[in-house]
Amino acid sequence: MDTVTKGLRNCFVAHFAADIAFALPLFLVPREFLTLLGWTSVDPFAARLVAAALVGIGGESLLSRNAAAGAYRAMLRLKLLWSGAALSGMALTVLQFPAYRLPSSYLLIIIFALFNALWLYWLRRLNRA
Numbered sequence: 503m504d505t506v507t508k509g510l511r512n513c514f515v516a517h518f519a520a521d522i523a524f525a526l527p528l529f530l531v532p533r534e535f536l537t538l539l540g541w542t543s544v545d546p547f548a549a550r551l552v553a554a555a556l557v558g559i560g561g562e563s564l565l566s567r568n569a570a571a572g573a574y575r576a577m578l579r580l581k582l583l584w585s586g587a588a589l590s591g592m593a594l595t596v597l598q599f600p601a602y603r604l605p606s607s608y609l610l611i612i613i614f615a616l617f618n619a620l621w622l623y624w625l626r627r628l629n630r631a
Contacts, residue, residue, distance in 0.1 A: 505631060506574050510624050514563040514577070517617070521560025529553035539606035559584055571628060578625040585618040 527535040532549035559581065566573050592611050595602050 506569075506571050506628065510574065510628065511567050513620065513624065514567045514574075517581075518560040518564035518567075521556040521563070525553040525556035525560065528556070540604040541606075542601065555584070571631070574628060575625065578621050578628065581621040582618060582625065585614050585621060589614040589618055 528549050532546040532553070533544045536544045536549060562577060566577055569577075589611060592607065592614065596607050596611070
């Protein structure tokens with residue numbers, strides 16, 4: 503059976519909303535947004551690059567919400583790679599640079615870990631179906 507559950511489709515739409523909610527202020531006002539999160543030094547070039555990745559991945563989540571299972575598998579693999587690499591990079595940064603040992607850094611690490619676990623769950627479930 504090669505079907506996508508409503509729950510997975512809803513997760514993709516929710517992921518779009520979460521990505522866009524974070525990407526918009528990161529793209530439009532990166533210094534102000536990241537300063538609110540505790541960053542003392544902000545690189546708007548890098549921040550907007552991250553925002554673009556969030557728009558791309560989140561946007562495709564919305565656009566592919568009615569796709570077949572094969573498209574979901576591909577997107578779930580992409581989401582696993584993105585969230586895993588982001589998680590590893592953030593953890594390494596916090597370990598190497600004390601200035602990034604902020605509550606917001608730990609919160610972002612937790613969020614990415616939860617998303618990574620969610621995408622792994624859905625990929626395994628989709629592959630069993």
